[in-house]
Amino acid sequence: MIEFERVTTRGGDKGESSLFNGERRVKDDAIFEALGDIDELVSWLGVIKADISASPVSGISAFSSQLHEIQKTLMRFSGQIATPKNDKLYEKMAHLSQQDLEALEASEAVLLKKTKIGSAFVVPGQCHLSSEIDIARTICRRAERRVVTCIRSSYLGHLALGQNYLNRLSDFLFVLARWVEQAG
Template sequence: MVKLNKIYTKTGDDGTTGLVRGPRRSKADLRVEAFGTVDEANSSIGMARLHTVSMPKLDRLLARIQNDLFDLGSDLATPGADAEGAPPSLRILPAQAEWLEQQIDGFNEALKPLTSFVLPGGSPLAATLHVARTVTRRAERLVVELIDREPDTNAAALVYINRLSDLLFVLARVANANGENDVLWTPGKFRGGNGS
């Protein structure tokens, strides 16, 4: 159980932060940037949930994802392998990404087929899910870079964050009346100076 009594410790006043293990790192460290961006994605999903009152199934799904994103943050904040005999670190498991795939497949069945790329927008829920999707993609890019620099980073974390961005795209379309109210890109529409 996590217990947080004191909110400020002053230990980060020198620009460093503590990880689950290992020496303190700069707050500008790539690993810190990666799990910080996962936290940002989680917050974006929290904003999206403000618009799910009429969609309780979707709200429950997003709540589960928020919990999984804390798992992912803990995973990324725990560098290196576990010491022999130590309790196992909290890691993202392949089953968590597989669950996302099941959600993608299930929700995608009812969607209107796409004829163009989708512009972020439509309903307030769809718009906020697109924001969460793009933040998730940024987190994914950082995890890719982290794995390049620190190859012992859990590869399942990358798979999870990749699938999550795909699911958020699908859910944004669900929020737009299963794609009926998607805002589609029209390539070159305003190149001739047609105004609106």
């Protein structure tokens, strides 16, 4: 764990921030937009985890640890985004893997078997918890679009697996929200 002596550095006061390797970029760079959306998503998943502990929905507590693992996976992916691929740091860090993607797909498939998905558009708001999950889903979709921008505009094709993961995660969250509505 990294220990900080201070949080405020004033290094960003002029509208710039640093990648993990120290490279400076403007704060509205596509990379920081993607990182910000993923950070927001990780935070919303934390809100959902906290609310799961108080939820009367039968069987929902099993998803708390899964959401925690998803948060950790997203944080690993953020590290990949924030570190140039040609940097030595990139080689040493844990990366999002094909196994992460396959595990998410398998979880969605299991959940989908327990959930009825209609053909009509869903209007969120049947319950508080499913609404929070839908918010996380929409943030996830935005994060995916930001990653696509990074891939296309910054030639960061190595992030494609992460884009796929975000795509599957939004599907998983959609199904989870519908399951919560039906189980509650």
